[in-house]
Amino acid sequence: MMITDDAFPVEPWCVRETKLRLDLLPQTESLFALSNGHIGLRGNLDEGEPHGLPGTYLNGFYETRPLPYAEAGFGYPEDGQSIVDVTNGKLIRLLVDDEPFDVRYGQLHSHDRSLDLRAGTLTRTADWTTPAGSRVRVRSTRLVSLAQRSLAAIEYIVEAVDDVLLTVQSELVANEDQPSSSADPRVAAVLTTPLEAMQHEVSERGAMLIHRTRSSDLTMAAAMDHVVEGPGRVDVSGDAGDDWARTTVVTALKAGERLRLVKYLAYGWSSLRSRPALRDQVAAAIAGARYTGWDGLVRSQREYLDEFWDSADVEVEGDADCQQAVRFGLFHVLQASARAERRAIAGKGLTGTGYDGHAFWDTEGFVLPVLTYTAPRAAADALRWRASTLELARERASELDLRGASFPWRTIQGEECSAYWPAGTAGFHINADIAMAFDRYRVVTGDDSLEKECGLTVLVDTARLWMSLGHHDRYGRWRIDGVTGPDEYTAVVRDNVFTNLMAAANLRIAADACTRRPEAAVELGVDNEETASWRDAAAAVHIPYDDELGVHPQCEGFTLLREWDFRANTRYPLLLHEPYVRLYPAQVIKQADLVLAMQWQSHAFTPEQKARNVDYYERRTTRDSSLSACTQAVMCAEVGHMQLAHDYAYEAALIDLRDLHNNTGDGLHLASLAGSWTALVAGFGGLRDDQGMLELDPHLPDGITRLCFRLRWRGFRVTVAADHQTVTYTLRDGPWGALTIRHAGEPLELSTEHPTEVPVRPRVPLLPPPPQPPGREPLRRRTTDQQD
Numbered sequence: 001m002m003i004t005d006d007a008f009p010v011e012p013w014c015v016r017e018t019k020l021r022l023d024l025l026p027q028t029e030s031l032f033a034l035s036n037g038h039i040g041l042r043g044n045l046d047e048g049e050p051h052g053l054p055g056t057y058l059n060g061f062y063e064t065r066p067l068p069y070a071e072a073g074f075g076y077p078e079d080g081q082s083i084v085d086v087t088n089g090k091l092i093r094l095l096v097d098d099e100p101f102d103v104r105y106g107q108l109h110s111h112d113r114s115l116d117l118r119a120g121t122l123t124r125t126a127d128w129t130t131p132a133g134s135r136v137r138v139r140s141t142r143l144v145s146l147a148q149r150s151l152a153a154i155e156y157i158v159e160a161v162d163d164v165l166l167t168v169q170s171e172l173v174a175n176e177d178q179p180s181s182s183a184d185p186r187v188a189a190v191l192t193t194p195l196e197a198m199q200h201e202v203s204e205r206g207a208m209l210i211h212r213t214r215s216s217d218l219t220m221a222a223a224m225d226h227v228v229e230g231p232g233r234v235d236v237s238g239d240a241g242d243d244w245a246r247t248t249v250v251t252a253l254k255a256g257e258r259l260r261l262v263k264y265l266a267y268g269w270s271s272l273r274s275r276p277a278l279r280d281q282v283a284a285a286i287a288g289a290r291y292t293g294w295d296g297l298v299r300s301q302r303e304y305l306d307e308f309w310d311s312a313d314v315e316v317e318g319d320a321d322c323q324q325a326v327r328f329g330l331f332h333v334l335q336a337s338a339r340a341e342r343r344a345i346a347g348k349g350l351t352g353t354g355y356d357g358h359a360f361w362d363t364e365g366f367v368l369p370v371l372t373y374t375a376p377r378a379a380a381d382a383l384r385w386r387a388s389t390l391e392l393a394r395e396r397a398s399e400l401d402l403r404g405a406s407f408p409w410r411t412i413q414g415e416e417c418s419a420y421w422p423a424g425t426a427g428f429h430i431n432a433d434i435a436m437a438f439d440r441y442r443v444v445t446g447d448d449s450l451e452k453e454c455g456l457t458v459l460v461d462t463a464r465l466w467m468s469l470g471h472h473d474r475y476g477r478w479r480i481d482g483v484t485g486p487d488e489y490t491a492v493v494r495d496n497v498f499t500n501l502m503a504a505a506n507l508r509i510a511a512d513a514c515t516r517r518p519e520a521a522v523e524l525g526v527d528n529e530e531t532a533s534w535r536d537a538a539a540a541v542h543i544p545y546d547d548e549l550g551v552h553p554q555c556e557g558f559t560l561l562r563e564w565d566f567r568a569n570t571r572y573p574l575l576l577h578e579p580y581v582r583l584y585p586a587q588v589i590k591q592a593d594l595v596l597a598m599q600w601q602s603h604a605f606t607p608e609q610k611a612r613n614v615d616y617y618e619r620r621t622t623r624d625s626s627l628s629a630c631t632q633a634v635m636c637a638e639v640g641h642m643q644l645a646h647d648y649a650y651e652a653a654l655i656d657l658r659d660l661h662n663n664t665g666d667g668l669h670l671a672s673l674a675g676s677w678t679a680l681v682a683g684f685g686g687l688r689d690d691q692g693m694l695e696l697d698p699h700l701p702d703g704i705t706r707l708c709f710r711l712r713w714r715g716f717r718v719t720v721a722a723d724h725q726t727v728t729y730t731l732r733d734g735p736w737g738a739l740t741i742r743h744a745g746e747p748l749e750l751s752t753e754h755p756t757e758v759p760v761r762p763r764v765p766l767l768p769p770p771p772q773p774p775g776r777e778p779l780r781r782r783t784t785d786q787q788d
Contacts, residue, residue, distance in 0.1 A: 008657075010320045013117050015328055015657070020103055020111040026052025026665025031656060032115050032122050033332075033351035033668070034144040037340030037378070039152055039267050040350020043113070043122060046092045046140050046156065047101055052665050054176045056088045057350045059343040061269045062357065062412045063194045064215045067419040075399055077419065081412040083346070083357025084194045087174040087209050087222035089265040092156050094138065095167040099130040101138065106130045117331045118309065120146060120301040135161035147300035148292070149339040150285035152265040155294055160253035167250050170263050172209050172222055174243040195220075197242035198275060204238050207245030208282065210275055220269035223282040225290065227262040234259070264289040308334055311712050312374035314680055318705035319646075319781065325653030326680055329673035333370055336670055337378040342385045344412060345670070352667020358410040358417060361430040362671035364437035366627065370674045372437075373681075373711045376445045383441060386434055387454035389414030390461065397465055400425070404464030407431050422491035422580075426484040428469060431462040432502035436600070439509045443692050446714035452520070456513050460524050463510035463534050466503040470537060477542040478504075485555065486627070487593035489574070489583045493555035495544050498597040501604055504538035505690075511535050543604070551616045552609065554594045564588035564620070566773040573624035573661075589617060591625035595635050602688050611639040611766040618770040626655050629778060630675025630683075637683040640765030642701035649679035650781035660779065681709050685720060686744075695742040696729075698722035699763050703781060713739070718750075722760065730755045 007019045017028055029052050032043025042055035062081045069076060094101040103111065109127040116123065122142045129135040137159040145151040158166055175193045195211035198219070202208075206225035212218060226247050228236055234251040251259055266285035268278050289297065312330055316323040336349035344359035345367055363382060371379035386407070392414040393405035400406055408416035409424040418424025438455040442448050451459075470480040480503060485496035511531040514521035521531075545552055546559045553559045564586040571577040574588065595617050598605050605613070614635050623629055633648035653676035656664045681687050684707055686697030694713050700706075700722060708721040716734035720727065731739055731752040739750045744761035772778070 010324050012323050015115040017113045022050060025050060027659050029053060030351045030664050030668050032113060034122055034142060035335040035350040036144045036146050037336055037338045038149050039144050041090055041144055041152060044090055048091045053179060053352060054088060055352060056086050057083055058086050058220060058267055058269050059340055059350060061086060061218055061220060062216055063191055063213045077416045080417045082191055083353055085176060086220055087172050088176055089172050089222055089224050091171040091173055093169040096130050096134050096136050096164050099132060101128060117327050118305055120305050134164045136164060143301055145297055146304040146338050148288060150266045150268055151289050153297050154263040156261045157258055159258045160255055163254050165252050166259055168261060170226060170247045172207055172224055172245040174209060174211055200240045200242060200245060202238045202240035202245055204236055205247060207238055207240050209245055218269055218271050219278055221278040221282045223266045223286050225264045225286045229260040231257045262294045308375060311710055311717055313710055315708040316704055319703055322650060322653050325657055326676045329676040332668055333367055333674050334375060337371055337382060341381050342388060344385055345382050347670060348667030349670045354666030357412055360410050361433045364433045366671035367674045368437045370677050372441050372444045376712060379441055380450050383438055383450060384454060387458050390458060402465055403468040405461035406465055407434055423484055423488040426492050428483050429485060429499045429502050431465055432506040435459050435462045435506040435509055443689060444713060451513060456517055456520055457524060459510040459513045460526055463507050466506060476540055478537040478540040479542045485593045486591055486596055487589045489588055489590040490554060491584055495542050495556040497543055497552050497554060498593050500541050500543060501597050501601040504541040507534040507538040550612050552594055552613055561585055561587045570775045572622055574622055575624060587620050589621040591628035592631035596631045599631055599634050601690055603691050614639050615767050615770045618772055622773055622776050626661060626669040626672040630679045633679035634683040640763040641769045644769050645683055646701040646703050647778040647780055649683055651779040652676050652679050685709055693742055696720060697744045697761060698727045699760055700724055725760055726757055727760055728755050728757045
């Protein structure tokens with residue numbers, strides 16, 4: 001639990017490591033990763049060694065690889081896609097006299113790394129003495145520009161404590177050695193030498209390398225340039241080869257003197273553009289960086305983040321851990337999306353190779369709700385990426401003998417890359433999750449241009465998919481067979497409640513969109529008869545209910561399955577220790593499924609049903625997925641289990657800061673980072689939007705004395721501040737003077753002229769807090785005394 005270590009103080013606006021923990025290098029490389037959605041740099045040490053996982057990534061830049069099967073089947077995807085570790089420009093090697101700066105040798109007097117969540121920079125300071133006794137202080141500051149998409153930059157300063165001769169080698173290196181692969185299937189497949197050299201150029205102060213992938217045939221270019229400042233004679237030279245380039249700086253410093261180097265990096269890639277075009281693109285980016293200068297890049301980074309935090313910040317008083325963690329989560333969600341610009345938002349962002357760099361339903365289900373309320377332009381771009389893959393989704397549906405479009409369970413470029421179809425292809429709910437994200441964007445922002453641009457076609461094709469998957473039975477009920485819901489431990493089932501409710505919502509959303517845009521609908525071949533069939537199916541959707549137990553089965557017959565013996569099976573995650581043949585026919589749940597349905601389709605359940613369902617499923621959910629804790633936090637809060645909800649919120653927020661799943665080293669869990677916002681804002685803030693209206697109902701656990709969060713809603717900037725007695729709503733600005741929301745189930749009009757103060761509605765639990773499976777209680781939050 002790294003954040004409890006003295007080396008990781010809890011601070012509200014930064015994540016710091018005050019002494020170097022070599023045993024935690026993989027984890028801190030993920031935590032300290034920088035990105036803008038186009039470029040991703042893991043937080044490796046400047047000198048590159050030691051490292052856990054070297055990593056420099058470009059969004060959408062991948063290599064294909066065959067997907068082996070023990071037994072082939074029609075419709076199985078033949079090729080996978082894996083994110084590639086591209087040319088590393090972070091490397092700056094330092095030699096003091098003739099000894100390389102390496103933290104494993106000599107004497108490291110102090111070492112500090114700090115990720116500043118307001119400045120968007122990673123700063124490192126080190127005070128080091130060589131084995132021969134020469135002492136220097138090193139300070140580096142790294143950023144990936146949010147303002148200039150293709151740029152990253154590093155300021156590297158060496159101060160001499162003794163008289164020394166310094167040699168700095170600033171490098172570009174392609175095809176770095178990667179660590180051996182893990183037996184954990186969640187870890188990316190290791191690709192050796194994926195890049196083929198095409199061209200290299202070198203000058204005195206810079207260089208460029210151009211490579212292409214061997215199989216996917218993508219071309220990338222990386223360039224570097226330097227500004228060097230020193231007190232006396234400074235020699236600068238450059239050399240390069242196919243897979244490397246180096247700028248070497250040599251100078252002698254007297255005690256107290258400093259050498260300053262600013263390194264500008266530019267990256268670009270394309271599947272279509274020529275090598276000269278890519279060369280010119282990165283050369284232009286370098287020229288822009290030199291024009292802006294280091295100070296200008298730092299200033300524009302801060303301005304970009306100031307604007308973001310003004311609409312996104314969450315203040316948590318009384319829980320310092322959650323305060324740090326929710327800002328850390330929001331920062332990484334923004335980094336993963338800010339300049340993605342019609343590229344995917346992967347499950348790990350651009351922080352590591354976990355899950356092969358694939359995007360899942362996590363994007364639309366967990367990340368886009370946060371972005372829609374805080375950074376809607378980034379949300380719109382992510383939805384445009386999905387729409388751009390529609391033709392591939394149509395081809396996949398046709399391959400599966402289905403109508404419409406079947407979006408992939410996991411992908412980088414749009415093709416299905418899941419080799420395990422029961423928990424992949426059969427997870428058809430991703431199509432409804434995508435439809436919901438398009439509709440949420442329209443509802444929350446009030447902007448219907450995206451629906452006109454590309455959303456309508458996605459809604460129509462996903463609706464058609466559901467009509468070919470579902471059917472009316474002889475009793476007139478509309479049912480869906482052979483699908484997998486969010487819980488991947490219960491696969492290929494009939495009438496998964498989550499899937500059925502989401503499919504019905506998808507059908508209604510599509511029908512309403514066609515009514516709003518009748519001419520465009522006609523162009524897509526949609527007539528009144530088809531939309532009527534969608535509405536009929538949605539109205540007749542079958543939602544199983546167990547009258548004897550008074551709960552909704554997760555799917556038809558779920559409550560009749562055998563109970564899982566948790567006392568005999570306590571090694572988690574179960575998927576790494578138990579065969580699916582035992583998991584599938586048992587009442588054991590990987591992640592919130594029926595419980596997630598109650599959050600996303602809240603209006604479909606009564607308060608009593610929610611309370612009984614939470615009680616039933618808490619006892620059977622292992623949380624072997626990082627997607628679960630945030631949802632359990634939301635629903636435990638709604639039914640009045642506030643302390644339990646706080647513990648789940650705490651776990652969701654700290655999954656990477658504490659490395660709770662022991663795989664943070666492969667990259668951050670972006671959905672859970674987004675889920676920390678959801679746990680606080682939807683859980684303790686009561687945010688719901690499934691009926692097309694902004695609904696809020698704040699209520700705090702004892703461990704939080706005040707919660708304040710900011711949202712965007714249809715052009716308004718809304719601030720919600722709650723303590724245990726009072727909620728204050730403030731409209732800071734907006735397109736008109738008033739806004740009607742729903743507070744605690746009742747309409748409430750807010751005005752831009754003055755704040756509106758109302759009392760908190762108490763949440764009285766109908767049932768006592770339920771137990772969890774043995775060994776799967778949520779991470780208990782630290783008390784204020786422990787935090788202090």
